[in-house]
Amino acid sequence: MDTGSQVCNLVWSKNVNELVSTHGYSQNQIIVWRYPTMSKLATLTGHTFRVLYLAISPDGQTIVTGAGDETLRFWNVFPSPKSQSSDSLSSIGATSFVRSYIR
Template sequence: MRVGALAWSSSLLSSGSRDKSILHHDIRAHEDYVSKLTGHKSEVCGLKWSYDNRQLASGGNDNRVRWLSLCPCIVGMHCYKDFAVCNLAWSKNVNELVSTHGYSQNQIIVWRYPTMSKLATLTGHTYRVLYLAISPDGQTIVTGAGDETLRFWNVFPSPKSQSSDSLSCVGATSYARSYIR
């Protein structure tokens, strides 16, 4: 089985695979896995546990962003039907999620969780957005793509200044910062 994504949550390691499933492996247990999730229609390419370890977001080549919540009052799936999901990241400062996408738009989308309303669409890469990381302060994301560029985006507010003012900018050059708030 080919593994397409990995995500840690305390002693639980989640893996997404080409067979469309997500396996939860408890590293303290002897079993191969302790639970299995299904629902994607194609390979699972992105997995990310939230910072509080209460939600697991998954994305796949079926163009869907799904999430599992350990809170019984929030269960859901959001279908984004245009482009394959390459990567996911949760904000540690606000209830928002970032997804990166491939052909043909090569874009980054910021979602409000749990409503999954689209807050911003970031463009600028000319090829599939394959890599995504969040800065230690939780405000900036960096994306890398097949166009051999890194782009820095100031996406999330600081924990102290959670302003709702939004600006939408397009990253024009490599190593440039773009702000959406």
């Protein structure tokens, strides 16, 4: 699968058949993918340098990314098991230390 930019991290959702990849050169982005089709569900932007770190919360809904721009960004990426039936997706940006919702 060619992502078009350097892959730095991967994490699987605990709640749905999706995964997240973080990237460095040249896009500095976070991508949410549907598995197994590997179709892009969302592209999250906001970091200005390579996204070096990625972790998922214990409940499996939120990810946090850390980048070379010295910021942490929190993203509500995965739905809870209760809300899996609602599949609405909206595109948004984020600011440091603020939660961002994509569904």
